[in-house]
Amino acid sequence: MPTHHVNLDALIPREDFELAGNEPLTQPSILSTSLKVTDLVAESLIYNVLRKPDFQRETASWPPDKVAELVRSFLEGDLIPSVIMWRSPISGSIFVIDGAHRLSALVAWAHDDYGDRQTSSEFFNNVIPVEQRKAAEATRSLIAETVGSYRDLSVALRNPEAVHKEHLRLARNLSAFAVSLQWVMGEAEKAESSFFRINQQATPIDQAELEMIKARRKPNAVAARAFIRAGTGHKYWSSFGAQTRSEIEKIAKEVYDLIFKPSLDTSIRSADLPVAGRGYSSDSVKMVFELVNFVNGISPETWRRGKVSTTKPGSEAAGRAELADDHDGENTLRFMRAVRKAASRIAGNDPASLGLHPAVYFYSATGRFQPAAFLSAISFVTNLVNRRHLNQFMAIRADFEEFLVTHKYFLNHIVRRHGSLTRSVSPITVMLETTFESLTQGEDTPQIVNILKNQPDLRTALREVDGVGGGRGKSFSTETKNVIILKEIIDTAPKCRICGARLPLSAASFDHIVRRADGGSGTRENAQLTHPYCNTGFKESIHSRESGVASHGTVARA
Template sequence: MAKHMVNLDALIPREDFEAASPEALTQPSGLMANLGVAELGPESFMYNVLRKPDFQRETANWTPDKVAALVRSFLEGDLIPAIILWRSPKSGNIFAIDGAHRLSALIAWVHDDYGDKHRSLRFFDGVIPSEQQKAAETTRKLIQDSVGSFSELKTALQNPDTTSSEKLRLARNLSAFALQLQWVNGEAEKAESSFFRINQQATPIDPTELDMIKARHKPNALAARAFIRAGTGHKYWSSFDDPIQMEIESLAKDVYDLIFRPTLDMSIRSTDLPVAGRGYSADSLKMVFELVNFVNRLRPEMWQPEKNGRKRTTANQSDMSTLADDLDGTATLEFMRATKKAASKIAGNSPASLGLHPAVYFYSATGRFQPAAFLAAVAFTQELVEKRRLVKYTELRAKFEDFLVSYKHFLNQIVQSYGSLQRSVPPILEMYKILLDSLAEGLDDEATIERMRANSNPRLPVKAITEDDRRHGRNFSSETKNAIVLKATLESSPVCQICNARLHLRSMTFDHKIRKEDGGGGAMDNGQMTHPYCNSGYKESRPSSEATR
């Protein structure tokens, strides 16, 4: 069964708890105790006042099987936990405090929108990733095979002579069954505290997601939210002026295209790999947030709420500055521009781009994308710029990358030892620095590996492996298949005609072998494929006679 998650995020709009209605509201004398599924239709009063908190995590964590099972369970009368709601005394809208996924699954069934139709298309500005489309199609088929569509059951009782007995049974259940409701009483502060308390129990919110929820008005969280969905979906930045909103969405799309295109399926089937793996997953959200924080030199102490009322300090700062909420979008734009500049340094066709090949730098020996390696590459390129070592790196780049390919399992060993994301970034960066220094000194592979094992700080738990270390069954695992495609990608990659390192075809330029200013023309035999930086910064750093060799 498909492993893609069903994206139901469009089906219940988000809203700020504190949003107010221009009309005067009356306090209800009583609140409903049950909710029939018919009340979730697009024209019902209830559906049109239903909301999620604006900080609600994306409703995209259920598999097609789980969505189909929930719909089936409801129609069979199985016990479904009560939905916990809160009615805002300011807007009159009703917020899902707990049960948004359950509600969204039933809404999806009623609307026949599993992340690919009507509301979803409008919500995501018509941009539906292929994995989201596949999950929707799988879910629709599962539900059709299991219970049928909502529209079928809705008309079943009107046409009993042409409807199967099973469909009639389910239709009668649909007419009688309802969801149980519980209500939170009080103001917005009580509703928010209830949300966090409830959602940290059965299925705790991921720590990164929780950090982003609590920092939802800060520029780093706003930037990460925009990047991860290419500026589509819920507009967390909707309170900003229109020109700022437009630039946020433009920058978000640019960075998304740089690092997440083309779309990566669960298994590698193409040699055209995205720089940063899958466009939306738990790891990708963490990685993008870490990327924004790293590029903009933010430490958790700057944006996380202080604990126990104590002011945080560091060895270098007696008073750590606090990252303020972004009230007008200018700080968010500043962070996004810096992130785009960093991403453009490793991918894309801008003149400063090194055009790092994803298969060399970002994917492990088993063909799996490693977020830590992506972040380490960003850190490494920034260090090359700051220490003015780009030219030296380019001179040694082919040997540098040959080593990484030959010992690609080192990346697996580091991540297994330190864990994913930020914990593995320092040792991967340390490996890159030792490798570059060793190549500059003319050391061979054996001496380089010994230096990594002996002198690294942090420690590098790397060791060469032999064929005897590998264990394979009779059938190809998905990791083995990915590794086969990755190996073919590395072997078939063209090389830059200036530095002789591998080229990623989405990050290359065409160069005149003989410069135009030296009389070179536009004929095919005077052209060559190169990395953008090799064709600009590195080529321009060499004498004219050397650059044309």
């Protein structure tokens, strides 16, 4: 069974709580105490006023078997915890304070939409990842096998003689059973505080997700939400002007395609690896939020109320007391453009792209994508650009990457020692910068390893063993398969004909061996594959320095 989670986020729309109003609160005695599945079909009046708070985390945390089990439990009359609601005195919308996943599972069953049918397709602008479709189909099959579709049970009551007795029994249960409701009374502020209190108990909100919720109107959170769904889904930027909304969605899709395409399953099956791992995962939400903050030099203090900024000196956000809410989208766009520029530096075929090979830089020795390695590479390349050391790096790039490949287990050791995401970014960056500096000074591999082991941030993290385990059973584990395939990808990767380093074909540039300026033709014999920057920047710097390139366009490495 697929391990992907079912995305039910489209089935209950989001809406702002709306913080002020003059209408009287609804009396609890006239609010319904239960909700039938028939209240959740598309034509139902109740369903059409059902909402989630705009800050509600994405309803995409349940695997197929849990969604199917919830539907089965409901039809069997098993105890399902009450869903907690709040009714807005302003709009009349009914908000789900607790129980969004439970209710969404029943809505999905009633609509036969587990993240891949009409409502979801419209919500995601028809941009539905393969993993999301797989999870939807798996859920639909499970439910068909165990209880039957909502349509099947509805038909069963109208044609009792023509259906299986089990379907008829469940259909009769469907007509009688309902979900119990409880109501939060008070203004929007009371409803919001209830949401956070309830959702920090049984299944606490992840800290990164909580940070995004609290910063939901700030440009970093809006930008991250746009990136993670390629500009589709709930429009957190809907209050901005039309031109701003359009540009946000355009940049979001560009960056999503740049870092998350092609899609990555649980096992590696292609040499064309996404530079940022799986876009359809809970970890990707955290990583993208960190990416936006990291690139724009923003620390948590800038969006936490009453704090003074401790952002990086020299960054645009440095010295600000608080990162303000974005009311017109200008700051969101500024943050997104910065991310696009940084991502384009390491991936894709933009002329300034270094075209870093994902298997070399972003995947560990066990074949797992490492978010910290991705953020570290962006930091490393940004530092090279800022210090004007990019061409120095290109001159030793092949040797630099060979060291990373040979000592790839160092990445595993660092992450194991320091932890994932931001905790490992600094030590991995130290490893990259120390290796670069050592190579430019002519140090050999044993000397570089010794220098790395004496770095304060790395002293306890690095061991001269690969630390990569293997399967113990007769069958190959997913990890073992990934290790084998990753090694094959690295060993057989094409090389850039200018710098000699590995070249991902998704970032390949077609270069004239003899430059067009020197009379070179567009024939096949005069073509070679290179990194984009090697073609547009590094090659030109060599030509201006040496008045020509080496034989066949290959530069002797320092």
